[in-house]
Amino acid sequence: MWPHVDLDYRRYIDVLCLTFDCAVINCREPEGHGMAKTRSEIMRSVRRKDTGPELVVRRLLHHLGLRFRLHRKDLPGTPDVVLPRHRTVLFVHGCYWHRHPGCPFSTDPKTNKAFWEAKFAANAERDARKTKELEALGWRVLVVWSCETRDLDRLAARLESKFRVTRTDVRDASNSRR
């Protein structure tokens, strides 16, 4: 049932499941999600730049005909995606680490509660501070939560409304080029 973690070891650690960075602690569906990971594996993968959900968002933006740049280090918080024409930056946040309010993937840690809560509070504080800094520089700040990348139609509709583009326009644009 827990293909990547041996049974004895399992008693001493929280096993986290990683699907689209959902990182649900003691997730009951590691097989359905395809992988179960130890906390250290999760931490490693969280530090990775190109997470699954981020790639999904980038593909979607591209599909919508929006052009962007990645990880501009000269901007506060190194936004995941920067759309200079729309003066907009976009962060793709993991629901667990950034505490998506009311989200089923934003579960409470079962052990070391105080430690994790301090970490979550620091994340939230940093997110708010970077957002303020970016807005002070005239940038619009959008957040896409990783759970949103599970429903692409809905996410596309949301992004379309933010950038006032439609997929019909995109299709027309590609037709007229022929």
Ligand SMILES: [Zn+2]
């Ligand atoms: Zn979420």
